[in-house]
Amino acid sequence: MNEHTVKSYEEELALLDKKIAQMGGLAEQLLGQSLGALERRDPQLAEEVVLADKAIDNLEREIEEQVISMIARRQPMANDLRHIMGALRITTDLERIGDLAKNIAKRALAIADESHPKPLMSGIRHMVELALHQLKEVLDAYAERDADKALNVWRNDAQIDAMYNSLFRELLTYMMEDPRNIGISTHLLFGAKNIERVGDHTTNIAETVHFLVRGFNIADDRPKDDQTSSTLIS
Amino acid sequence: MLKMPTLDIHKPDAVPRTDTKVSANDVNVFYGDKHALQDVTVNIPDRSVMAFIGPSGCGKSTFLRCINRMNDTIPIARVTGKIIIDNEDIYDPSLDVVQLRARVGMVFQKPNPFPKSIYENVAYGPRIHGLSHSKADLDEIVHSSLEKAGLLKEVKDRLNDPGTGLSGGQQQRLCIARAIAVNPEVILMDEPCSALDPIATAKIEELIDELRRNYCIIIVTHSMQQAARVSQRTAFFHLGTLVEEGDTTEIFTNPKDKRTQDYITGRFG
Numbered sequence: 001m002n003e004h005t006v007k008s009y010e011e012e013l014a015l016l017d018k019k020i021a022q023m024g025g026l027a028e029q030l031l032g033q034s035l036g037a038l039e040r041r042d043p044q045l046a047e048e049v050v051l052a053d054k055a056i057d058n059l060e061r062e063i064e065e066q067v068i069s070m071i072a073r074r075q076p077m078a079n080d081l082r083h084i085m086g087a088l089r090i091t092t093d094l095e096r097i098g099d100l101a102k103n104i105a106k107r108a109l110a111i112a113d114e115s116h117p118k119p120l121m122s123g124i125r126h127m128v129e130l131a132l133h134q135l136k137e138v139l140d141a142y143a144e145r146d147a148d149k150a151l152n153v154w155r156n157d158a159q160i161d162a163m164y165n166s167l168f169r170e171l172l173t174y175m176m177e178d179p180r181n182i183g184i185s186t187h188l189l190f191g192a193k194n195i196e197r198v199g200d201h202t203t204n205i206a207e208t209v210h211f212l213v214r215g216f217n218i219a220d221d222r223p224k225d226d227q228t229s230s231t232l233i234s
Numbered sequence: 235m236l237k238m239p240t241l242d243i244h245k246p247d248a249v250p251r252t253d254t255k256v257s258a259n260d261v262n263v264f265y266g267d268k269h270a271l272q273d274v275t276v277n278i279p280d281r282s283v284m285a286f287i288g289p290s291g292c293g294k295s296t297f298l299r300c301i302n303r304m305n306d307t308i309p310i311a312r313v314t315g316k317i318i319i320d321n322e323d324i325y326d327p328s329l330d331v332v333q334l335r336a337r338v339g340m341v342f343q344k345p346n347p348f349p350k351s352i353y354e355n356v357a358y359g360p361r362i363h364g365l366s367h368s369k370a371d372l373d374e375i376v377h378s379s380l381e382k383a384g385l386l387k388e389v390k391d392r393l394n395d396p397g398t399g400l401s402g403g404q405q406q407r408l409c410i411a412r413a414i415a416v417n418p419e420v421i422l423m424d425e426p427c428s429a430l431d432p433i434a435t436a437k438i439e440e441l442i443d444e445l446r447r448n449y450c451i452i453i454v455t456h457s458m459q460q461a462a463r464v465s466q467r468t469a470f471f472h473l474g475t476l477v478e479e480g481d482t483t484e485i486f487t488n489p490k491d492k493r494t495q496d497y498i499t500g501r502f503g
Binding site for chain 1: 458459462486487488489494495496498499500501502
């Protein structure tokens with residue numbers, strides 16, 4: 001890619017990427033910490049996550065302002081336009097991921113005093129690990145402008161959905177075994193749902209990266225495997 | 235899940251272009267030894283605006299001037315290839331060039347009204363082409379042309395004042411009224427707004443948008459934003475060749491050729 005004739009334009013685009021990378025790093029960190037807070041029943045860590053989410057919100061606002069200013073002053077075209085609009089979309093998804101991590105941390109606070117069922121916790125850990133891996137991959141795909149990598153992330157979301165489905169069933173069974181499990185199970189269920197949503201936002205980012213690089217949307221429909229909305233106890 | 239907006243938002247604009255009005259085939263232009271335009275082939279649709287963009291000296295104005303044979307007026311210019319307007323070869327030796335230039339009107343970079351009254355500026359063409367049979371006829375043509383050019387309201391009480399006394403933007407609209415008065419089918423515009431302020435420019439752009447319902451409009455512009463705003467199709471010229479041509483939205487969001495991308499994003503050279 002040739003450089004812009006106007007250097008400050010080039011610098012602004014680079015700054016945008018830097019901020020996205022920073023925001024992505026923070027989102028990864030928060031998601032990891034929220035799992036830690038849940039697993040280790042660490043209210044201190046949970047509080048930290050809730051506070052750190054503010055940093056993500058601030059970055060989102062900064063990026064938004066920069067994007068608006070660039071559209072007004074530069075009238076971006078072609079790949080620059082896709083770059084700038086892509087950054088705006090990605091920043092929204094990352095902010096949502098931060099919110100979801102914060103929500104998991106809040107639930108960790110709520111159930112800090114209860115004993116956690118081991119097999120269910122390991123299910124949640126696997127979901128978070130996979131979600132973190134996906135997030136890292138998609139941020140790399142953005143930084144490297146790698147549409148194929150983004151496409152892979154997009155396809156792999158089905159795995160998170162599958163894990164969520166089986167966790168959902170396990171939690172239902174656990175609740176049926178003993179009504180005293182309902183409180184913690186419900187919190188874990190929402191936690192799992194949040195991770196599943198993180199996966200969806202990661203998928204959104206993958207679509208944005210694909211559009212940004214190739215100039216058109218991913219053609220086929222993503223295999224949607226979250227079946228919990230139609231699952232009943234039978 | 236949220237989807238990226240598709241590019242369909244501009245499709246309504248693309249609908250009116252029905253058939254090809256101007257068709258160029260392997261057009262080459264030489265100025266003496268200089269090969270100014272090489273093998274340009276393009277179809278220009280009727281009832282729509284096509285913009286030619288590209289850096290200075292890329293051949294876009296040269297090509298524009300082929301379409302009403304303005305290059306004939308340059309002694310060293312030589313044009314080869316074919317340009318067809320409505321199934322008629324405009325370089326056919328039996329063709330009347332004066333008639334052609336009535337069918338293919340032109341508006342220039344600098345407004346160039348005749349040193350005559352506003353009325354006479356518009357009446358001149360229809361009169362020499364014998365389009366009116368009476369004074370009332372001519373009055374009607376002058377009024378409707380000024381109306382179509384969006385100028386009537388501003389000048390109706392001073393039609394006998396000199397055209398050169400109008401503001402730059404008004405003069406340019408007067409020139410458009412003059413072009414329209416002889417009932418053209420195609421209107422060529424060579425950077426029609428480069429001498430105008432933003433408000434006068436907006437008025438011309440609004441006018442272009444109105445006119446495209448009835449005419450085939452081809453505009454050369456240095457302002458990419460203007461090309462993006464007013465045209466339905468865009469052609470990018472570079473070093474005497476037509477690099478890429480397509481739907482305007484497509485060209486400005488997802489150009490296929492790297493040279494087009496570098497040019498419209500300001501990365502050239």
